[in-house]
Amino acid sequence: MSSPEISSLSWGHMKVKGCSSNYKDCKVWPGGSRTWDWRETGTNVSDTIIFTTRNNSDNSHHTDRCMYVSSNTAWHCTPMRFLFSSQHYPGVQPADLEEVLKKGINQLVIGRGMSEALQVPSTTLDYVKQKGVDVTVLQTERAVDKYNKLANQGVKVGGVFHSTC
Secondary structure, three states, rough: OOOOOEEEEEEEEEEEOOOOOEEEEEEEOOOOEEOOOHHHHHHEEEEEEEEEEEEEEOOEEEEEEEEEEEEOOOOOOOOOOOEEEEEEEEEHHHHHHHHHHHHOOOOEEOOOOOOOEOOOOOHHHHHHHHHHOOHHHHHEEHHHHHHHHHHHHOOOOOEEEEEEO
């Protein structure tokens, strides 16, 4: 059985060739695919806002305040600029990959999201390697390209892909 091609990818949407479902995030393996919810294994979203101010004398930036934002937290200030970062911790866990690894794959591709917010701990990579499977971790667009290239070459490849942040 061959690995199905991922036929389209855009923010929050993935389509696997031969499957009638549309996915936000998905798992794929030789002969199949399904939706993937990385929250099932305890990964949460942590949003961070870093406020910066400009020092006009040297045009450099320094950090004014760094904070985690949640529905219970409100900060008031007037920065010149801010940076927003969404991180998903602890990230991809061995349990997220077990179903795909059991399908007899030789290679696994993990898509961390369009902005690479989904973390992949080294313990997860070690787990995959201990199973004798080569693993590649990339930004999701690059990961889908890599996965499709391997699938089109007939490699028994599986993948897990996060299609938003």
